[in-house]
Amino acid sequence: MTAAPIDHPEYLPFKLDPVARRVLWVRLSAPQRREAAFLDDRALPPDAEGGWRPWSSLTTRDGAGVPPAHAIFHIGHCGSTLLSRLLDTWPEVQGLREPLPLRTLAEAWPALDQPQSRLSTMQATQALDALWARWSQPLPPRRVSIVKATSGCNGLIQPLLERHRQMRAVLMAMPLRPYLATLLKSPASVVDAATAAAERLLYLRANAIAQDVSLHALTLPHQCAMGWLAERLRFDALAGGEHGSRLLRLDFEDMLADPARELQRVVAHFQLDPAQLDRALASPEWNRYSKATVHEYGRSDREHDLALAMSKHATQIAEGEAWVAQQLRASGRTV
Template identity: 65%
Template sequence: MTVALDNAAFLPFKLDPIGQRVLWLRLDETQRREAAFLDDRAIPKNAEGGWAPLETLLSRTADTTAPAHAIFHIGHCGSTLLSRLLDTWPDVQGLREPLPLRTLADAWPTLDEPTSRLSPYQADDALRALWSRWSQALAPHARSIVKATSSCNGLIAPLMAQQPHLRVVLMDMPLRPYLATLLKSPSSVFDAASAAGERLRYLHGHGIGTHLSLHQIPLHRQCALGWLAEQMRFDALAKGRYGDRVLRLDFEALLDDPARELHRVAAHFGLDTSRVDEAVASPAWGRYSKAQSHGYGRDDRAHDLALSMQTHGADIEDAEGWIAALAVT
């Protein structure tokens, strides 16, 4: 394992804070490109790798002048599509939703509490070491772009503080289509509700909804609450000390004018903007981004959203009104 871990083909695939260990797995260029999620669904048959002490990660922070750039987002807003479109650039290696980042994001809010499995120093070192390894793109690529899970947005500021050359795209969409997207899928509602605790904590920290507890809030409002929290977080990042390294991207704008918005993203990430037309013509537009074997285009999405707005119209209107009142309290 010692020799293997010096090979960038091995990724830190899982982080186990209880056992203080890391699962390292070999994933080749094709396996990385095909994976919509770098979690159990991406583990190949006869996988090569194994568990090793946490120190094997913390001791492997390499200096790099080209850290992986990142896509952070609110969830179910086209971020996987954007990541696959960026795969059009031959020098880009896309890494989608690596599991250790989610583990760190779950741990981060409680690092100063006695129940934390990781010390603040371990967590900070782990984030730095993970990003260092994910920045080591496999040939023929020269640059990695990591698409995080939507529950990882609490790590954006710490990560940007660590990585002065990191650039980030923050992706979202307006509240109404966001709610319609979530409410048409129970699994999407579950994803949003799973992140609602951290998002409510963020709102409380900024004086919003301090009278609220999560158990009091119905699920459709939890979805809207998460949207509000991320709007506030993204706005603060874009206007803050790292604002020159942040690009806001609206999924609806990307659908309306792909060439314009992809040009903005490519320029932000320092990619060759002459390849935007190739990305606009990518077959990824007509496929379900998380399962490329399924056809799903812009017309399919528009139909599904219209149906969802009819089916869940009362909940959408209720959540919109509730958020409007909450935002001004």
């Protein structure tokens, strides 16, 4: 890399290394960004251009005056990738799906005030500002960036809303039973949920729920159910808080049942051109597996798989539902 990556709009901060205090910058064209379901190693082209630069290469200087990117936050495996790809059908929208640096910061965030943290609160906040400024700059002719975060990044919603007053976000979820069935039919999805379980348990305990719960004592179905409860309560708190008017709650089951109504809500929320709605409703993305679009996977396929999973994993689903009900009774909370 012969010039500073900040001078090339196609370069994105691709990885953060807080140990060596460096940033990996990678050049990604508009088609490459559009194709990527995840902005991690799976998105790296064979002939990737880029390189590691010092931590100081993160800067907000070229983001001044650019409206902040909007965002999609979610509980995981609830249609957020599909929504992001549908929004890509708007000519003005650039979708960025699950950029890895955001996940790195989200993992570091809960321990920022601890002596073992590799980043100070100021360093982490400055990095978040610089990353969001970069992701807020779509490649022409796109004019609006919408970042779909990894499900473990929900602890960053509040700081992002506080720092970017024009930013809007969708909070996407689904009911507990289909959520558990969706996770339990895929071992990798269970691992994803378990990986985020520690932060979610800390969130519950900070809100006077699950006070006697230790992570090591929870089964995997319980950890999945705990994650759903934590994110449901987090979304409730955010929606009822200071920035609630800039948040839109979206249920995946509702989106599948009435795509036109729910997408219209999203379009209005992100202030996109409503004339493009029919194009999104006719998109072939509805009949593809959003994380790997070479595979066909429509609504009927999902219904079939979900019914099988609910039957096969009925015992574990019931365990998860009972755990959530027990915690809500003990805390006097409702969802």
